[in-house]
Amino acid sequence: MNIHEYQAKQIFQKYGVPTPRGIIANTPEEAVANAQELGGSVWVVKAQIHAGGRGLGGGVKLARSLDEVKTLATEILGMTLVTHQTGPEGKLVQKVYIEEGAAIADELYLSVVLDRAAEMPIIMASTEGGMDIETVAHDTPEKIIKIAVDPAIGFQGYHGRELVFGLGITDPAEQKKMISFASKLFKLYMENDAEMIEINPLIKTASGDFLALDGKMGFDDSALGRHPEIEAMRDITEEDPDEREAGQYGLSYVALDGEIGCMVNGAGLAMGTMDTINYMGGTPANFLDVGGKANAETVAKGFEIILKNPKVKAIFVNIFGGIVRCDRIANGILEATKLVDVHVPVIVRLDGTNAPEAAEILKNANIANVIAATDLADGAAKAVAAAKGE
Amino acid sequence: MSILVNKDTKVIVQGFTGSEGTFHAEQCIAYGTKIVGGVTPNKGGQEHLGKPVFNTVREAVQATGATVSMVFVPPAFVADAVMEAADAGIELAVIITEGAPVRDMQMAKAYAVKKNMKTIGPNCPGIITADECKIGIMPGMIFKKGNIGLISKSGTLTYEGTNQVVKEGFGISTAVGIGGDPIIGLSYKQLLQMFQEDPETHAIVMIGEIGGDLEIQAAAYIKEHITKPVVAFIAGQSAPAGKRMGHAGAIISGSAGTAKEKMDALQAAGARVVASPAEIGKAVREVLSRA
Ligand SMILES: Nc1ncnc2c1ncn2[C@@H]1O[C@H](COP(=O)(O)OP(=O)(O)OP(=O)(O)O)[C@@H](O)[C@H]1O
Ligand SMILES: [Mg+2]
Numbered sequence: 001m002n003i004h005e006y007q008a009k010q011i012f013q014k015y016g017v018p019t020p021r022g023i024i025a026n027t028p029e030e031a032v033a034n035a036q037e038l039g040g041s042v043w044v045v046k047a048q049i050h051a052g053g054r055g056l057g058g059g060v061k062l063a064r065s066l067d068e069v070k071t072l073a074t075e076i077l078g079m080t081l082v083t084h085q086t087g088p089e090g091k092l093v094q095k096v097y098i099e100e101g102a103a104i105a106d107e108l109y110l111s112v113v114l115d116r117a118a119e120m121p122i123i124m125a126s127t128e129g130g131m132d133i134e135t136v137a138h139d140t141p142e143k144i145i146k147i148a149v150d151p152a153i154g155f156q157g158y159h160g161r162e163l164v165f166g167l168g169i170t171d172p173a174e175q176k177k178m179i180s181f182a183s184k185l186f187k188l189y190m191e192n193d194a195e196m197i198e199i200n201p202l203i204k205t206a207s208g209d210f211l212a213l214d215g216k217m218g219f220d221d222s223a224l225g226r227h228p229e230i231e232a233m234r235d236i237t238e239e240d241p242d243e244r245e246a247g248q249y250g251l252s253y254v255a256l257d258g259e260i261g262c263m264v265n266g267a268g269l270a271m272g273t274m275d276t277i278n279y280m281g282g283t284p285a286n287f288l289d290v291g292g293k294a295n296a297e298t299v300a301k302g303f304e305i306i307l308k309n310p311k312v313k314a315i316f317v318n319i320f321g322g323i324v325r326c327d328r329i330a331n332g333i334l335e336a337t338k339l340v341d342v343h344v345p346v347i348v349r350l351d352g353t354n355a356p357e358a359a360e361i362l363k364n365a366n367i368a369n370v371i372a373a374t375d376l377a378d379g380a381a382k383a384v385a386a387a388k389g390e
Numbered sequence: 391m392s393i394l395v396n397k398d399t400k401v402i403v404q405g406f407t408g409s410e411g412t413f414h415a416e417q418c419i420a421y422g423t424k425i426v427g428g429v430t431p432n433k434g435g436q437e438h439l440g441k442p443v444f445n446t447v448r449e450a451v452q453a454t455g456a457t458v459s460m461v462f463v464p465p466a467f468v469a470d471a472v473m474e475a476a477d478a479g480i481e482l483a484v485i486i487t488e489g490a491p492v493r494d495m496q497m498a499k500a501y502a503v504k505k506n507m508k509t510i511g512p513n514c515p516g517i518i519t520a521d522e523c524k525i526g527i528m529p530g531m532i533f534k535k536g537n538i539g540l541i542s543k544s545g546t547l548t549y550e551g552t553n554q555v556v557k558e559g560f561g562i563s564t565a566v567g568i569g570g571d572p573i574i575g576l577s578y579k580q581l582l583q584m585f586q587e588d589p590e591t592h593a594i595v596m597i598g599e600i601g602g603d604l605e606i607q608a609a610a611y612i613k614e615h616i617t618k619p620v621v622a623f624i625a626g627q628s629a630p631a632g633k634r635m636g637h638a639g640a641i642i643s644g645s646a647g648t649a650k651e652k653m654d655a656l657q658a659a660g661a662r663v664v665a666s667p668a669e670i671g672k673a674v675r676e677v678l679s680r681a
Contacts, residue, residue, distance in 0.1 A: 268544020
């Protein structure tokens with residue numbers, strides 16, 4: 001689960017990680033009131049969406065008067081912000097964060113993320129903050145400092161020294177501030193079961209203070225149960241409504257561009273099915289994993305969600321029944337076709353436990369647009385042909 | 391021969407008396423697995439499925455001589471259970487539970503390594519040596535005995551791959567579902583090595599997925615150390631580039647973890663890479679006739 005910048009900064013502040021002061025706003029009027037409350041003469045109006053690249057996309061703007069705060073907030077609130085991380089459809093901006101303008105002397109990069117290879121969290125830092133950090137990592141990998149921290153020993157002094165010397169920070173007072181910044185960030189990463197924290201830019205002000213100017217945080221979904229205060233930060237409007245609806249039924253759904261709806265058990269086989277459709281010259285309309293509990297209700301829901309997409313010309317149901325018995329799934333499919341008006345051909349491949357019984361059930365039911373397939377290749381071929389109207 | 395487990399392997403079940411543990415332990419027993427007991431705190435002394443229940447893993451190990459544990463405890467207790475097994479001298483823990491927090495697994499894995507206990511999973515179908523020993527939740531009847539070793543991140547692709555191999559007239563020596571979580575136990579590399587050393591295994595099927603770089607590491611290992619034929623499939627060639635937040639994930643792995651990247655690396659390492667899981671069986675026939 002991801003959270004907004006303003007929420008990440010609330011967590012930073014709780015742990016003493018310095019940030020500029022800011023207040024969240026839902027309307028231009030609130031934006032102005034917030035700016036007034038913050039005081040000063042320069043503010044930044046920042047679109048709150050779950051994606052980076054807001055600055056380049058026109059979602060982060062500097063205001064030098066209260067009038068300008070109002071104009072910018074009016075402009076940004078309600079806009080559909082398209083950045084390189086939102087996908088072409090962009091994201092609707094519903095909140096803006098009004099933050100005091102900071103005097104930037106230097107822009108750094110700092111993140112904490114799990115290093116799967118090292119099997120421990122790693123702190124990454126760079127002097128090349130603010131820029132496109134992936135380009136920096138690709139072109140000049142030596143400019144990214146990587147410090148793995150074993151949670152069994154925690155953030156030690158030497159981790160801090162590697163960090164500040166790596167960043168070329170020589171002033172002892174600044175070293176101390178940066179080490180304190182990083183150790184607090186590591187602590188909050190661990191204590192909140194974060195998946196990643198990224199601060200880009202982390203700035204040095206003219207007075208030699210370090211501030212988190214940006215804050216992106218994602219959390220381990222499996223650990224949210226023990227962090228109700230973070231679960232409460234969930235913004236469901238950031239999630240795709242179809243994906244969310246599917247999730248409520250234990251289905252995992254992602255919409256794609258193609259014509260063949262897919263309903264599969266298991267994420268791996270679901271991807272393998274999409275790959276096979278592609279390989280045979282068709283195009284998958286979605287990824288849909290019905291999980292281990294495929295029954296009439298979930299299958300019906302799956303049909304319903306798939307058929308919401310007007311591009312769908314055929315549906316391929318590909319189930320490898322392990323513990324789930326295929327005859328039950330076959331019955332589930334029959335029931336589902338009664339619950340939902342399935343107006344496109346449905347190709348059904350059921351393999352594994354009780355597959356022959358399942359084939360018998362489908363055959364006897366003799367529903368016009370349900371076509372049985374013998375294996376993955378056969379099913380994919382039939383689905384591709386059906387989508388082409390053959 | 392086979393790898394890791396066989397008909398003589400003594401297995402206990404952690405989370406034995408729960409509904410999942412009970413259901414699958416029963417299936418494993420029916421398959422022929424030597425389940426010698428189970429652990430459920432406060433139920434020690436009872437009998438379940440005709441096997442003794444113990445309060446702690448240590449007691450279970452002392453009483454039964456078990457060397458392997460199948461873990462079915464709820465997600466929040468997985469790390470505790472795995473570390474208990476490691477401390478009690480279990481040699482291999484097969485962790486079936488889905489949804490264990492990453493931080494917990496990180497700690498549990500580090501402790502297991504320290505105690506020389508191997509782990510498989512979490513969030514995996516388990517391990518099966520055909521006709522001898524099934525430790526996990528896979529449908530036993532599809533695993534016909536033979537000479538193909540199989541390693542897969544995905545559970546259902548383990549079944550699909552096995553099905554392909556069997557339909558082509560071959561069989562499985564051992565199949566291992568390693569799981570796709572951020573922190574996993576045995577990975578491609580170690581298992582490839584075991585299959586290379588196993589005389590019963592003549593070829594290896596390796597099934598991967600997009601994300602992470604385990605398959606890239608496996609490719610490097612295959613190039614250096616594996617002389618047996620390898621058939622590989624990477625799921626997710628047609629998956630859309632994910633929407634993201636931030637860049638840290640991409641920087642850390644140094645690769646985008648795309649299917650293409652992994653397929654190219656495996657191809658270059660000499661593996662026979664197929665574009666669809668439907669081609670796995672045929673590819674196995676091909677590499678074995680060449681070998
Ligand atoms: N409080 C502030 N004071 C001054 N300048 C700011 C402030 N906040 C943001 N900026 C400027 O706006 C730029 C973009 O803001 P920010 O990094 O928060 O968003 P972003 O574009 O989504 O980030 P990324 O591209 O790293 O995902 C910063 O690099 C900085 O130059
Ligand atoms: Mg930024």
